[in-house]
Amino acid sequence: MFTLNNILRPHILGITPYSSARDEYTGKEGVFLDANENPLGSATPEGDYNRYPDPHQWAIKQKLAPIKGVRPEQIFLGNGSDEPIDLLVRATCTPGKDNILIMPPTYGMYEVSANINDVALIKVPLTPAFQVDTDAVLKAINANTKLIWLCSPNNPSGNLLQEEAIRTILEAADHSLVIVDEAYIDFADTPSWTNQLDQYPNLVVLQTFSKAWGLAALRLGMCFASEELIGIMNKIKPPYNISAPTQTLALEALDREAEKDEMVTTILTERTNLAEILRSLPFVQVIHPSDANFLLVQFEDAKQTFEYLIEQQVIVRDRSKVKLCDGCLRISIGTRAENERFVDTLRQMPRSSQADVSGADASLGTGEDATKPEFVSTP
Numbered sequence: 001m002f003t004l005n006n007i008l009r010p011h012i013l014g015i016t017p018y019s020s021a022r023d024e025y026t027g028k029e030g031v032f033l034d035a036n037e038n039p040l041g042s043a044t045p046e047g048d049y050n051r052y053p054d055p056h057q058w059a060i061k062q063k064l065a066p067i068k069g070v071r072p073e074q075i076f077l078g079n080g081s082d083e084p085i086d087l088l089v090r091a092t093c094t095p096g097k098d099n100i101l102i103m104p105p106t107y108g109m110y111e112v113s114a115n116i117n118d119v120a121l122i123k124v125p126l127t128p129a130f131q132v133d134t135d136a137v138l139k140a141i142n143a144n145t146k147l148i149w150l151c152s153p154n155n156p157s158g159n160l161l162q163e164e165a166i167r168t169i170l171e172a173a174d175h176s177l178v179i180v181d182e183a184y185i186d187f188a189d190t191p192s193w194t195n196q197l198d199q200y201p202n203l204v205v206l207q208t209f210s211k212a213w214g215l216a217a218l219r220l221g222m223c224f225a226s227e228e229l230i231g232i233m234n235k236i237k238p239p240y241n242i243s244a245p246t247q248t249l250a251l252e253a254l255d256r257e258a259e260k261d262e263m264v265t266t267i268l269t270e271r272t273n274l275a276e277i278l279r280s281l282p283f284v285q286v287i288h289p290s291d292a293n294f295l296l297v298q299f300e301d302a303k304q305t306f307e308y309l310i311e312q313q314v315i316v317r318d319r320s321k322v323k324l325c326d327g328c329l330r331i332s333i334g335t336r337a338e339n340e341r342f343v344d345t346l347r348q349m350p351r352s353s354q355a356d357v358s359g360a361d362a363s364l365g366t367g368e369d370a371t372k373p374e375f376v377s378t379p
């Protein structure tokens with residue numbers, strides 16, 4: 001049976017959080033002489049930022065809750081997803097004693113956050129198809145495994161993790177928090193795990209305003225979990241962790257969900273187009289199925305391709321040395337024009353291995369085309 005108190009570091013329960021001026025008086029009217037703010041205004045050409053923002057971001061949570069099908073008390077907002085990632089480690093893991101489990105290849109911040117906090121890592125690689133090795137995960141966890149990190153759709157592979165595997169882990173690992181990072185969920189054709197929060201007290205779901213919502217510069221991450229765990233995270237967060245401009249802009253964005261959906265549709269169309277074009281290039285070996293806004297693509301010579309692209313000022317992410325991503329570059333889906341520039345640049349790439357072959361797409365006799373898998377948008 002899952003009990004949050006068994007997962008938290010013992011001293012966390014007893015901590016008295018900082019009580020801010022805005023916690024002690026929550027009314028909106030009055031003469032505010034309680035927070036040592038500047039009463040005259042701000043040293044900016046426009047806008048008034050002289051008052052501290054709502055430490056609990058209630059306006060955003062009220063608007064976000066019905067969109068996500070959760071209660072406002074099940075939402076934590078952070079300075080990017082980085083903040084809840086770090087808070088979860090700090091709330092649960094005693095340095096030098098506890099550990100977290102990750103499944104490489106995956107998002108780098110889980111490991112970085114563990115390292116910063118002197119928390120041990122257990123690594124159980126995904127299968128070659130980038131799926132969860134459920135048996136290996138359940139064998140690897142121990143009494144000190146506080147967090148199990150799942151990323152679905154996964155970065156850098158792009159695919160959704162199988163629902164059954166996640167469910168199995170949620171049910172078996174009832175002495176750990178199971179975190180499903182859904183940074184790319186808007187690009188996937190599947191419901192969010194936020195629907196399951198009331199069923200699994202050990203489930204935590206991360207989402208972000210950085211990708212589909214187009215607000216990476218604001219730094220606003222969402223964390224959904226039991227009201228009990230959210231209460232603990234609120235207790236240990238910096239009091240005013242979300243700035244007033246960020247709160248204002250996020251509220252405006254939430255009124256324009258349809259625009260976010262339209263951008264997602266455009267990006268998905270471009271993803272299909274780009275994958276189709278890449279498939280026709282002889283030096284492209286594998287285009288991994290994507291449920292996200294990027295493609296993981298294996299090239300004949302990833303290093304040479306990456307460096308050539310950089311010279312041409314086309315910047316992609318080199319993942320070729322990452323576990324299970326041999327020879328792969330990760331390519332974010334751009335605008336139609338950006339994707340065309342990327343493809344045109346690739347087409348003009350000088351290829352050493354092809355120096356004596358005339359005719360750009362002449363068969364090299366390597367059987368590449370025969371082994372190139374069909375691109376599918378969902379596994």
Ligand SMILES: *Cc1c(COP(=O)(O)O)cnc(C)c1O
Pocket residue numbers: 079080081082083107151155181183207208209210211216219220221
């Ligand atoms: C981009 C990304 C995030 C978002 O991070 P922010 O700090 O919210 O910008 C989270 N998780 C994964 C897997 C990502 O790729």
